[in-house]
Amino acid sequence: MRIFSGIQPTGRKHLGNYIGAIVQYVEGQHRAAEHGDVGIFCVVDLHAMTVAYDPAEMRARVYDTAAILLAAGLDPERCIFFRQSDVPEHTELAWHLGAITSHGDLNRMHQFKEKSARQRDLVSADLFFYPVLMAADVLAYRAHEVPVGDDQRQHVELMRDLAQRFNARFGDELVVPELLVPATGARIMDLQAPDSKMSTTGGTAEGTVYVLDDAKTVEKKFKRAVTDSDDPPRIVRDPAKPGVTNLIDILAAASGRTHADVEAEMASARGYGDLKLATAAAVNALLDPVRERYAQLRPDEDALEAVLGAGAQKARAIASETLVDVRRVMGVGPRP
The missing domain is CATH 3.40.50.620 (HUPs)
Incomplete structure (x- = not known):
């Protein structure tokens, strides 16, 4: 193969x-x-x-x-x-x-x-x-x-x-x-425009997370990610909730879990802030070793x-x- x-x-x-x-x-x-x-x-x-x-x-x-x-x-x-x-x-x-x-x-x-x-x-x-x-x-x-x-x-x-x-x-x-x-x-979407694909050319600056962004920048971008105004918040994958769906997708992919696992974990979350922080942490855990190794290789x-x-x-x-x-x-x- x-x-x-x-x-x-x-x-x-x-x-x-x-x-x-x-x-x-x-x-x-x-x-x-x-x-x-x-x-x-x-x-x-x-x-x-x-x-x-x-x-x-x-x-x-x-x-x-x-x-x-x-x-x-x-x-x-x-x-x-x-x-x-x-x-x-x-x-x-x-x-x-x-x-x-x-x-x-x-x-x-x-x-x-x-x-x-x-x-x-x-x-x-x-x-x-x-x-x-x-x-x-x-x-x-x-x-x-x-x-x-x-x-x-x-x-x-x-x-x-x-x-x-x-x-x-x-x-x-x-x-x-x-x-x-x-x-x-x-298909990872823009954090600020979750109806559009994340992109270096057509995306937003705050909505695009780069592999080489430092950990603080990554966390800042996720904290500002667009969700919705549901009250109480509903952390579920739903076509009517593109921002929340995108965060769930990213968290699942970054942590190696299924969408259902993420939804179950977030069922007790206090709000969308918990989802954003959890996603930022998972993405940084995924990218930290890459950023460190890149700094050694690129020169x-x-x-x-x-x-x-x-x-x-x-x-x-x-x-x-x-x-x-x-x-x-x-x-x-x-x-x-």
């Missing part, structure tokens, strides 16, 4: 990134190893080029993201961890997959519509083609599972369609992967480069085999 997922180096990583993706990466590397396979994870810097960016900032954020993932528990001895642009097989396979991808497939992508609407100067062709490159990222490794946040569901569905389409036309060369979304914490960029470079060599060894088979069945490249 092979697992693949990638994470963008854009912006600072927030709690939604951590719970929705990074925690799954760490769990996935162990689960894949238990099944005699490998977890493959990369910092997808090519995807980050689809919107306007600063080159120096891009490089720094790759190191930031790599250090956070390593601090969270990714182990280069147990998984393959690399930078996307170091493995050119990704872009080659994306071009091959483009031959079986329709304009209509890409025009239906929700993220393209949302991101292109925010672009003032240029809506790049890369942004439109983003889902095909994402499909190539996974299909190059014949991965079985793709642990991502719920917001990537549509992209993984397209990825599956392309794998099936390729296999139907050229033969069964690609694995059709399964989407893996966490049971709790799949040594040479060491980070060495980790990413070694991972890229391992990744290319797998992806190049897939590309040999893809070229052969598609009739491109040198004669086998």
Whole structure:
């Protein structure tokens, strides 16, 4: 059982990134190893080029993201961890997959519509083609599972369609992967606008909890989290109570419990303040070791480069085999 997922180096990583993706990466590397396979994870810097960016900032954020993932528990001895642009097989396979991808497939992508609407100067062709490159990222490794946040569901569905389409036309060369979304914490919402997803670009400053926020800042943000005016307070998951539901979701995910467990524990709470403090404490307990380890890892960029470079060599060894088979069945490249 092979697992693949990638994470963008854009912006600072927030709690939604951590719970929705990074925690799954760490769990996935162990689960894949238990099944005699490998977890493959990369910092997808090519995807980050689809919107306007600063080159120096891009490089720094790759190191930031790599250090956070390593601090969270990714182990280069147990998984393959690399930078996307170091493995050119990704872009080659994306071009091959483009031959079986329709304009209509890409025009239906929700993220393209949302991101292109925010672009003032240029809506790049890369942004439109983003889902095909994402499909190539996974299909190059014949991965079985793709642990991502719920917001990537549509992209993984397209990825599956392309794998099936390729296999139907050229033969069964690609694995059709399964989407893996966490049971709790799949979609962490903004603390100040709980109807919107927590985000570094579209979210509120006070409603976005960053992985590297210090403990006092985290507690302050949760104390100010939006709930509701119910009197007496009701600490239950309910679509009509998005702020309270979000806090319950975060507390459950951060503490490794179910929603029902959290609701039962909070049944005797004096009010929403108790829920906010409990959630802040659980989040700090989750992030404290990561922040400490990050502070040790981030300054040594040479060491980070060495980790990413070694991972890229391992990744290319797998992806190049897939590309040999893809070229052969598609009739491109040198004669086998």
